[in-house]
Amino acid sequence: MKRALAVALVAAASVAAMAGEEKVRLKDGPGLDKVQQNCVACHSLDYIPLNSPFLDQKGWEATVTKMNKAYGAPIKPEDVSVIAEYLAKNYGKR
């Protein structure tokens, strides 16, 4: 977990982690590694619980797609659904 964060932060050398964000812990589950690889380069992971639990699978997919298309996050197409599934399952509308 820590390693993934470190790797992602090195990739985005201009951005230092903010004090406190290391306290944010996401739920364990399939796809968490992809979430960490892709999301933390640009933002702390508390954005995820912040927008929980009112997004369903479709809503999370739209969000991940927006990160890719509108914000230019280099998410591999095959990872989009893995990430969205993790988010919907762990932080989705029930």
Added chain:
Amino acid sequence: MIDRRRFIAGLGVPALASLSSTVSAASSIWQPSELPEGAAATLDSLPGKVPLIKRTYRPPNFETPIEYLRDPITRNDAFFVRYHLSGIPQKIDAKAWRLKVGGDGAGRAAQFDLAGLRKEFERVEIVAVCQCSGNRRGMFQPHVQGVEWGVGAMGNARWTGIRLRDLLNKVGVNKDTVEIAFDGADGPAMDTTPDFVKSIPVDRALDENTLIAFEMNGQPIPHWNGFPARLIVPGWTGTYWMKHLTSVEVRTKPLSNFWMATAYRIPAGKFKGVAGFKTQETQANQPITDMVVNSLVTSIRDGQRVSRGQVVDVSGIAWDGGYGIRDVEVSTDGGRSWFLAELGRDLGKFSFRGFRHMFRPTEAGEAVVMVRAFNQRGDTQVTELIANPAGYHHNVVQRIKLEVA
């Protein structure tokens, strides 16, 4: 030192600045269930700030606890912090800072340092509310996506600097100019992410109240609020108040980046009376512009117990998009009858205006307190939320239930 704790309701706890004090959630004036589950607020610190309500760490989005909004002027160290992108300089050297002015509508290009701006232009000041467009987004039902703010993504300060107009006149503004665009020293973490650049209509830029500020409440602007210079667009929402200002671009064509064309939009015609932004409007939507009239009760919270015969102080702040507050009305019977509240000192039409109304509940049971502000144009707050996809302009009249025993 970082202090982090779950919020519990506790309005009225005196030790404001103490790290160990219990501070109420901004949501405490609404039913807590109105905030999304994951938005459960924690207090945390940014360098130079008192513990604020942490929404996100990076980019930092921190909200002002309601206790600090009781004073119509918001303290610098309690003023909310909002960033879109995480490429934020750790520190900015004021001596090395430069402001570039140019663009295809400018008579000439120029560059200024801080001392030059201070020396060449008249020093002016204004008291003005800076409110995030999405303030109260967390109270939207159904919820909309974004930073799930409570009531404290706003603050009011005395801003000192120079008129943008004076700077623009110095370089010259061609007659075919339509917008002035602004960039700041902060930017995206990745080159593929659109940089946060915003524009305002040329007439708003030339308005005497639009400033480039260097000071906030008599001190240098705190880093997290835009040191060493930030744009002040009184009346308009915070999205236009560019922090860490580095560039002023005089444009003969509208700016059409993500932050103008896609983000910060409201449905066309849905909010009556808001200012237009002609060069950015489409059939479907228009940019958010000026703030709608609003008020916030800061002295009591929903569910609070009071004693029959005990005087209850209903006080708070009211503000709008720059027409100025005319009246604030308070109801203590769920909206059946309304009383004019006493208004606090007038700090100018762009400022928070304090209000107060005292009442003595005489019957046991529930007393529903409501407050509605009116501006000088006669606009008032809505009773039903006006739904919009980005969660802007939440000015629904509060309903605060007191338990009278």
